[in-house]
Amino acid sequence: MEPLGQPFGEPGLGTRQIDAGDADLGESELPGPGPDSYWEWMAADHPPIVETLESTQCWRTEDDIDALALAWARSPWLRDAFIELHGDLGAGKTTFVRHLLRALGIRSRIKSPTYAVVEPHETPDGLAIYHFDFYRFSDPRELDDAGFRDIFAGPGLKLAEWPENAAGRLPIADLALKIAPMNDDIRHVTLRAQTSRGQQLLAACR
Numbered sequence: 285m286e287p288l289g290q291p292f293g294e295p296g297l298g299t300r301q302i303d304a305g306d307a308d309l310g311e312s313e314l315p316g317p318g319p320d321s322y323w324e325w326m327a328a329d330h331p332p333i334v335e336t337l338e339s340t341q342c343w344r345t346e347d348d349i350d351a352l353a354l355a356w357a358r359s360p361w362l363r364d365a366f367i368e369l370h371g372d373l374g375a376g377k378t379t380f381v382r383h384l385l386r387a388l389g390i391r392s393r394i395k396s397p398t399y400a401v402v403e404p405h406e407t408p409d410g411l412a413i414y415h416f417d418f419y420r421f422s423d424p425r426e427l428d429d430a431g432f433r434d435i436f437a438g439p440g441l442k443l444a445e446w447p448e449n450a451a452g453r454l455p456i457a458d459l460a461l462k463i464a465p466m467n468d469d470i471r472h473v474t475l476r477a478q479t480s481r482g483q484q485l486l487a488a489c490r
């Protein structure tokens with residue numbers, strides 16, 4: 285099966301064009317058993333947009349992350365979104381997640397999920413958040429067995445570090461962030477919307 289999304293390489297664009305205003309992706313019934321029907325359903329529920337939209341930001345300090353985190357924490361489009369985080373070790377992926385979770389009201393310790401692969405959280409107002417780190421994920425087929433598909437099929441915010449290591453087994457992300465360190469402190473960040481929900485999130489941080 286082809287990967288559903290190819291952030292920051294050749295655009296992995298689907299053939300189904302949707303209107304940018306058609307942002308209500310709705311609730312869907314899970315299809316019957318079988319990986320193919322599942323992933324087809326996933327692709328249908330997260331329809332790729334034909335024209336991907338990008339914007340860039342500069343994080344001069346970690347404080348700059350808060351502007352983005354607070355804007356998204358206020359946006360209804362963040363609920364149920366899937367956001368991929370790209371960048372080398374030490375780029376700032378986990379740091380971004382920590383700022384976003386704090387902005388969403390998470391007060392408990394935020395562990396990096398490098399060993400557990402996923403750390404679940406819940407905000408005071410009941411939003412489920414799943415923080416994935418696929419750094420140590422060597423065989424993407426593990427995803428089929430690990431119950432992760434249920435998480436991606438369900439409600440809640442999904443954030444994934446190292447999605448490359450699960451390529452072809454994840455639904456298309458609403459947004460892909462690429463974090464590139466310029467030096468110890470400064471990060472150049474590219475935000476790419478890949479669905480109409482992603483476009484709404486991009487608009488929310490302009």
Ligand SMILES: Nc1ncnc2c1ncn2[C@@H]1O[C@H](COP(=O)(O)OP(=O)(O)O)[C@@H](O)[C@H]1O
Pocket residue numbers: 343344345346349371372373374375376377378379380445468469470471
């Ligand atoms: N502007 C910045 N944005 C994000 N992280 C920064 C920034 N400046 C310094 N850092 C530091 O860079 C490191 C990023 O580490 P981490 O978030 O664990 O990276 P990753 O999860 O991408 O491997 C942290 O120590 C963080 O404090």
Ligand SMILES: [Mg+2]
Pocket residue numbers: 377378379396417445
């Ligand atoms: Mg990390």
